[in-house]
Amino acid sequence: xxxxxxxxxxxxxxxxxxxxxxxxxxxxxxxxxxxxxxxxxxxxxxxxxxxxxxxxxxxxxxxxxxxxxxxxxxxxxxxxxxxxxxxxxxxxxxxxxxxxxxxxxxxxxxxxxxxxxxxxxxxxxxxxxxxxxxxxxxxxxxxxxxxxxxxxxxxxxxxxxxxxxxxxxxxxxxxxxxxxxxxxxxxxxxxxxxxxxxxxxxxxxxxxxxxxxxxxxxxxxxxxxxxxxxxxxxxxxxxxxxxxxxxxxxxxxxxx
Amino acid sequence: xxxxxxxxxxxxxxxxxxxxxxxxxxxxxxxxxxxxxxxxxxxxxxxxxxxxxxxxxxxxxxxxxxxxxxxxxxxxxxxxxxxxxxxxxxxxxxxxxxxxxxxxxxxxxxxxxxxxxxxxxxxxxxxxxxxxxxxxxxxxxxxxxxxxxxxxxxxxxxxxxxxxxxxxxxxxxxxxxxxxxxxxxxxxxxxxxxxxxxxxxxxxxxxxxxxxxxxxxxxxxxxxxxxxxxxxxxxxxxxxxxxxxxxxxxxxxxxxxxxxxxxxxxxxxxxxxxxxxxxxxxxxxxxxxxxxxxxxxxxxxxxxxxxxxxxxxxxxxxxxxxxxxxxxxxxxxxxxxxxxxxxxxxxxxxxxxxxxxxxxxxxxxxxxxxxxxxxxxxxxxxxxxxxxxxxxxxxxx
Numbered sequence: 001x002x003x004x005x006x007x008x009x010x011x012x013x014x015x016x017x018x019x020x021x022x023x024x025x026x027x028x029x030x031x032x033x034x035x036x037x038x039x040x041x042x043x044x045x046x047x048x049x050x051x052x053x054x055x056x057x058x059x060x061x062x063x064x065x066x067x068x069x070x071x072x073x074x075x076x077x078x079x080x081x082x083x084x085x086x087x088x089x090x091x092x093x094x095x096x097x098x099x100x101x102x103x104x105x106x107x108x109x110x111x112x113x114x115x116x117x118x119x120x121x122x123x124x125x126x127x128x129x130x131x132x133x134x135x136x137x138x139x140x141x142x143x144x145x146x147x148x149x150x151x152x153x154x155x156x157x158x159x160x161x162x163x164x165x166x167x168x169x170x171x172x173x174x175x176x177x178x179x180x181x182x183x184x185x186x187x188x189x190x191x192x193x194x195x196x197x198x199x200x201x202x203x204x205x206x207x208x209x210x211x212x213x214x215x216x217x218x219x220x221x222x223x224x225x226x227x228x229x230x231x232x233x234x235x236x237x238x239x240x241x242x243x244x245x246x247x248x249x250x251x252x253x254x255x256x
Numbered sequence: 257x258x259x260x261x262x263x264x265x266x267x268x269x270x271x272x273x274x275x276x277x278x279x280x281x282x283x284x285x286x287x288x289x290x291x292x293x294x295x296x297x298x299x300x301x302x303x304x305x306x307x308x309x310x311x312x313x314x315x316x317x318x319x320x321x322x323x324x325x326x327x328x329x330x331x332x333x334x335x336x337x338x339x340x341x342x343x344x345x346x347x348x349x350x351x352x353x354x355x356x357x358x359x360x361x362x363x364x365x366x367x368x369x370x371x372x373x374x375x376x377x378x379x380x381x382x383x384x385x386x387x388x389x390x391x392x393x394x395x396x397x398x399x400x401x402x403x404x405x406x407x408x409x410x411x412x413x414x415x416x417x418x419x420x421x422x423x424x425x426x427x428x429x430x431x432x433x434x435x436x437x438x439x440x441x442x443x444x445x446x447x448x449x450x451x452x453x454x455x456x457x458x459x460x461x462x463x464x465x466x467x468x469x470x471x472x473x474x475x476x477x478x479x480x481x482x483x484x485x486x487x488x489x490x491x492x493x494x495x496x497x498x499x500x501x502x503x504x505x506x507x508x509x510x511x512x513x514x515x516x517x518x519x520x521x522x523x524x525x526x527x528x529x530x531x532x533x534x535x536x537x538x539x540x541x542x543x544x545x546x547x548x549x550x551x552x553x554x555x556x557x558x559x560x561x562x563x564x565x566x567x568x569x570x571x572x573x574x575x576x577x578x579x580x581x582x583x584x585x586x587x588x589x590x591x592x593x594x595x596x597x598x599x600x601x602x603x604x605x606x607x608x609x610x611x612x613x614x615x616x617x618x619x620x621x622x623x624x625x626x627x628x629x630x631x632x633x634x635x636x637x638x639x640x641x642x643x644x645x646x647x648x649x650x651x652x653x
Contacts, residue, residue, distance in 0.1 A: 187358050193461075
């Protein structure tokens, strides 16, 4: 089973995000980019499949920020082949429509049975990449997947729905899966293994062609969250607090 | 890369550790396991670990996860009659093998991942490393971009930079350096974690990575010596960084301030009439035979009014606060496995010794012991202060 994992680097939320006054968009000049968390889960899911059923894992990402570090880390974890798509202007952000087109183009020469990617990314939360790519490739897509079991040439993908519902969906042939969570947290890999990967592995470069988006979402405005009214701390003895609290809950109609 | 048998592992310990071959001399006396603070909860305390290796029970060892209770306090290595490098050789190497094999408690994984990605175990923004300076009552020069020579490079460390409780210690340290007219500077956002505790949790590669970043930053500036309030940083800078190119003398503040005791004494004006006990940090004492036991006590005795009392375990026998060897990031795991915390034991010892103040000299310890004062029901009976906080209190009233 040959698995391709699509990875995206997203702004690191540990740093303060700023909005550029001129463009009204995210100020990308000092952004720190890190692998999207759900893509790391997709990689973990792929590595678990490889360990259990054999095959290969290929990781593919756009050439932005510290992508080399992310890909060498993937090698240290057990990825067989890593490649980055090179092109101009990626650091300014690439919309998911174009990203799907770029991935499709890059996959032209990469054999695969299964494509895994994070079901969504923190930068846009639209969850489009997997679905758009599947559409372009004419393949089925299942998103919000938390478990994959290969069975007689088919896969049973467990899809998570809101409200605690799960569905086991059987898919046949090549398929794109959006990963919500791997069966276990992404593994830790010792630093010495990453250093070794940096010395011994190489990252293939795939030059972007004229892959273009069919359509693109245009962001018209961005704003930082505004703080509303602040929390009220209820003071007093336990009995007084309980009385005030029950009074408040009744007033707001939470209890009758 | 991963070791497959006990004998391969023993070979690795022997070849990768100075004095590693001494492991062959173990005659199973068990002194190590007896003194190990968490030995009672470990499947393989040091003596049993060596016995299991000799019996080639490698898979059995890998199945157990209680190696993660090891707080790298060097108590075992310190009492071993054969002077086997148990902590830095046997135990740290086994932790590395566990990491290579992918066996790691989740909470430790978070701290190590943070250290690698952000340069600090707390997962805070690297750009905000020097934010604490804004709260300092005296100027703290950040060296970034500066050309002029300074005397002291103050290595602040992760907790001194980011932890709200330990930032108060950093502020006290800044006031003292200022009052002593020391020409100093910090690396600010260019500084990353020293890597000491990560290395003793088995991540020697991470220490090397972090050290290279620190050394690259240090290389840009001109200074005469390094002073730190963090015994872990002191230990790494003194014993590990020289291999990677550091040439400057390194001191913990207890040494630096004792050298200036005359001038310091003249500034210690306000009496602090209290009974104070001192918790010896492993990294100043037993670790790598640093043996810094008297300097902190000299500083405390210099404060007018302070009566120094000792806990039953002191100096070479001091019990670890529980934060070393990755323990700082394994509180949940350690509690689950051992059902107790050495931090709590220390607080109880301080109470029994009749102390009103538990003085410390390590950034892990103020928050750890303050938590333990609460969890042992001793709130209001014992105050936890870093030595520099006590000095500053006497100096500035």
